[in-house]
């Protein structure tokens with residue numbers, strides 16, 4: 001967790017500003033202190049500082065990442081980090097849960113209001129925990145489930161043999177069209193009629209377009225299946241009004257809180273009031289025990305931020321930037337799966353520049369451009385690149401910078417592994433990234 005000199009100063013309660021808070025009697029130091037960490041554990045402080053520098057000096061294009069606000073980070077480093085609170089507000093297995101109850105009530109109420117959901121469970125430790133809890137609530141071992149195949153952008157929790165989901169349930173994969181990269185709804189319907197799944201899962205780690213939630217609902221209804229939407233990626237855009245909401249269509253929506261949504265690392269579940277009790281029991285006590293109450297508090301802060309006009313404006317800029325970046329890459333000969341994007345996310349095929357996804361990721365990394373490789377929809381194992389525009393948008397970059405980023409990416413791909421060229425590009429990347437310090441003026445030392 002980033003710790004800052006500003007937080008250190010306020011934790012000490014020093015600095016002679018005429019603030020009322022500063023005139024309160026000094027309380028024992030509590031809260032994150034970069035200075036205390038550096039004194040006590042220089043080794044680990046050095047590791048964290050190197051990470052801080054890496055984040056600040058490179059271009060962060062990992063589509064699942066973002067920069068949480070100082071307010072969100074403060075909640076993460078709050079006294080609730082030390083609190084045990086198994087159970088739900090008003091019914092805990094531990095004493096002293098008054099503040100924890102209040103924080104969770106606020107977080108859940110804000111999530112319900114933000115997404116128009118009858119019920120919100122804000123306790124899942126992660127997106128994966130939320131998905132597994134949704135399965136636990138709605139499925140029995142061995143049930144048939146229809147989900148996007150892993151080679152077409154499905155998540156591990158959508159039936160990978162390397163994941164608990166693949167062991168417990170009988171998954172069948174639908175695919176994206178190898179020509180267009182779009183979900184093949186006719187195939188989804190055909191497979192649904194054939195296997196009669198207990199649940200249909202809609203969600204992907206690399207789908208750059210809006211899923212047609214109404215089509216998924218119709219198919220689910222036709223075969224009597226439940227519809228589970230794993231909206232881990234687009235939920236932040238949904239919060240800002242920049243993507244259609246799955247909430248009116250899905251039986252349950254699983255989500256993360258740390259991607260475009262820009263909150264703490266964590267998960268959540270949204271459903272109708274009729275499923276509330278089943279969902280809650282599936283999270284606690286079935287798949288988790290003590291919720292991370294500091295994270296729950298930080299989720300409340302993030303939901304508060306997401307309800308503002310500033311946040312809507314940010315999600316609009318995220319999509320605008322992703323489109324500008326996709327356009328810039330296409331101009332330089334990079335293939336763009338589906339021909340563009342509706343979201344924060346781009347799937348690019350660098351093959352026309354003579355390099356595959358894995359080598360491309362390494363060449364970009366050498367230049368300080370950080371992103372992921374991902375499956376391309378051709379179904380033949382070829383890999384491409386996944387880029388996201390959320391973090392750079394949070395930093396304040398706009399379309400002119402996206403043009404520069406596209407040019408830097410193309411240069412890094414074309415120059416290949418030559419160390420001199422990579423070092424030169426790295427300098428240009430550092431210059432661009434450093435001109436957009438995240439939360440300029442609010443985080444000391446940047």
Ligand SMILES: *Cc1c(COP(=O)(O)O)cnc(C)c1O
Nearest residue numbers: 126127128155203204205232233
């Ligand atoms: C990111 C993601 C998850 C998992 O989130 P974690 O918090 O990493 O567990 C699940 N499903 C999809 C579609 C995702 O993109």
